[in-house]
Amino acid sequence: MDVTPEGQGGPSGAEGxxxxxxxxxxxxxxxxxxxxxxxxxxxxxEDVRIVEPPLLRRAVGASALGNCMEWFDxxxxxxxxxxxxxxxxxxxxxxxxxxxxxATFAAAFxxxxxxxxxxxxxxxxxxRQKVLATTMIMMAIGTFAIGVIPGYSTIGIAAPVLLLLxxxxxxxxxxxxxxxxxxxxxxxSPDRRRGFLSSWLDFGTxxxxxxxxxxxTLLNFALTDDQMIAWGWRVPFLIAGPLGAIGxxxxxxxxESPAFQQQLDEHEKGLAQKSAGSEFRTIVKNHxxxxxxxxxxxxxxxVTNYMVTGYLPTYQTETLHRSSGSADLxxxxxxxxxxxxxxxxxxxxxxxxxxxxxxxxxxxxxVLSVPAFLLIRMHGTWPPVFGVLILSTLLACFAAPSAAxxxxxxxxxxxxxxxxxxxxxxxxxxxxxTPLVTAALVNGTGDDLMPAYxxxxxxxxxxxxxxxxxESAQVPLNGSQPMVGSEQEQRELITTSEALYRATRKxx
Numbered sequence: 001m002d003v004t005p006e007g008q009g010g011p012s013g014a015e016g017x018x019x020x021x022x023x024x025x026x027x028x029x030x031x032x033x034x035x036x037x038x039x040x041x042x043x044x045x046e047d048v049r050i051v052e053p054p055l056l057r058r059a060v061g062a063s064a065l066g067n068c069m070e071w072f073d074x075x076x077x078x079x080x081x082x083x084x085x086x087x088x089x090x091x092x093x094x095x096x097x098x099x100x101x102x103a104t105f106a107a108a109f110x111x112x113x114x115x116x117x118x119x120x121x122x123x124x125x126x127x128r129q130k131v132l133a134t135t136m137i138m139m140a141i142g143t144f145a146i147g148v149i150p151g152y153s154t155i156g157i158a159a160p161v162l163l164l165l166x167x168x169x170x171x172x173x174x175x176x177x178x179x180x181x182x183x184x185x186x187x188x189s190p191d192r193r194r195g196f197l198s199s200w201l202d203f204g205t206x207x208x209x210x211x212x213x214x215x216x217t218l219l220n221f222a223l224t225d226d227q228m229i230a231w232g233w234r235v236p237f238l239i240a241g242p243l244g245a246i247g248x249x250x251x252x253x254x255x256e257s258p259a260f261q262q263q264l265d266e267h268e269k270g271l272a273q274k275s276a277g278s279e280f281r282t283i284v285k286n287h288x289x290x291x292x293x294x295x296x297x298x299x300x301x302x303v304t305n306y307m308v309t310g311y312l313p314t315y316q317t318e319t320l321h322r323s324s325g326s327a328d329l330x331x332x333x334x335x336x337x338x339x340x341x342x343x344x345x346x347x348x349x350x351x352x353x354x355x356x357x358x359x360x361x362x363x364x365x366x367v368l369s370v371p372a373f374l375l376i377r378m379h380g381t382w383p384p385v386f387g388v389l390i391l392s393t394l395l396a397c398f399a400a401p402s403a404a405x406x407x408x409x410x411x412x413x414x415x416x417x418x419x420x421x422x423x424x425x426x427x428x429x430x431x432x433x434t435p436l437v438t439a440a441l442v443n444g445t446g447d448d449l450m451p452a453y454x455x456x457x458x459x460x461x462x463x464x465x466x467x468x469x470x471e472s473a474q475v476p477l478n479g480s481q482p483m484v485g486s487e488q489e490q491r492e493l494i495t496t497s498e499a500l501y502r503a504t505r506k507x508x
Contacts, residue, residue, distance in 0.1 A: 031475040036501045043497035048482045048490045059188040062250040064204030069247040071208035076236040078310035079216040083233045087151040088160045102436040108171030109432025115175020116420025121279045123416030128184040133251040135173040140244020142169030147237030179419030186407040190485040198403035199346025210335035217328035283418045290409040294422030296465025301398040302431025303458035311435040334392035345400035353473045354401045359466045361397035365459035369452040408472035411479035
């Protein structure tokens with residue numbers, strides 16, 4: 001993972017400070033000007049935080065690896081939905097088995113907002129690292145429990161009830177995971193490279209998905225259908241125990257993020273104290289616009305995410321009547337493609353901005369969703385491959401900038417809790433229900449292009465949301481001091497601020 005400082009020019013040689021100011025991105029110049037006017041002086045060394053590369057590598061790497069393990073646990077359920085339906089709902093029709101399985105899948109998302117409401121305020125008061133360690137072990141326990149629950153044929157109705165409870169433990173822990181992990185990584189990242197470094201978090205997410213998909217694909221090829229139903233489906237869930245122990249160890253080794261360690265000024269500290277007793281009400285009252293923008297971006301990202309990772313394997317087996325092995329292999333190919341793309345798109349968002357990446361991808365989803373599903377349902381090898389790669393490319397464009405974009409919407413003192421509210425309510429309402437709603441629409445209408453129409457609607461909502469999304473590329477997080485990756489970047493920023501401060505005073 002490359003986290004060394006990136007040369008991006010500066011006030012040296014023939015290029016003076018005035019040219020450096022002129023070449024600042026618009027949003028960076030505006031943010032720096034506001035900060036200088038408020039402080040009535042140029043930046044000093046104590047105003048700019050340097051994140052040492054070894055500490056940055058450990059923070060980003062451990063967060064990404066922990067996220068990989070957690071989402072391996074959470075993702076394998078979707079790959080095994082059809083088999084789980086046969087084990088826990090054997091008396092239902094094939095269509096009803098799938099819907100029942102996805103209903104249990106969706107139940108985990110119902111409790112995600114509750115997890116966000118509990119873990120978010122704790123993360124803002126006790127620290128990001130402690131909460132992230134807790135969510136890691138809870139996810140491992142919930143996933144391992146699914147692997148040891150007897151089937152319906154053994155304990156009857158108690159089987160799906162226990163399955164539901166285990167899924168709710170998973171959902172509760174996940175409610176504190178993504179908001180906390182994105183907050184943690186974003187608060188560690190230098191401003192110039194936050195998009196690239198934060199994209200490693202979702203890199204870990206999709207590596208976890210890919211590993212889960214690869215394991216299920218391997219089991220489907222190696223075992224018969226009877227063996228998969230009898231015991232094979234349990235294997236991925238039982239792996240959660242040792243994976244959780246590894247993830248817990250790595251997260252306990254992390255230090256708290258710089259932004260949490262040092263609240264910038266008395267305003268931030270006062271906000272933290274004020275919100276300690278009624279954080280939910282404070283966030284909704286003071287940050288409702290940012291919450292709506294957060295939910296719109298999350299809807300765009302997660303409808304696409306759970307369409308590809310959660311519904312597409314079952315869509316191919318139950319609607320298109322393909323073998324589970326070939327369906328899983330096709331989705332695995334899409335996951336690998338996302339893993340290859342995501343950090344490059346994250347870096348791109350640092351240079352062109354987050355808003356253009358979201359806007360172009362949302363517009364493309366409106367145009368390309370129907371062609372992609374027409375390709376997926378065609379016979380042969382290459383048309384379905386191209387269809388999945390189209391959807392996977394769009395998903396990579398939504399995933400790559402999200403971990404940098406969403407935390408930037410909220411100030412440090414309430415960032416974890418606000419992310420927990422905005423992210424989890426949107427995922428519960430629109431993301432996790434995507435497989436269930438789409439399966440029901442296809443089953444009820446007989447139109448196998450319903451998934452494409454659903455994606456088009458999400459794209460339209462996302463495109464509207466981008467209109468209200470503030471550009472956050474290369475600027476400090478809301479309420480946080482500027483972050484740089486080296487002493488050279490610190491000197492460049494200070495020199496640039498001096499030139500901009502002189503220009504501001506002259507203009508005044």
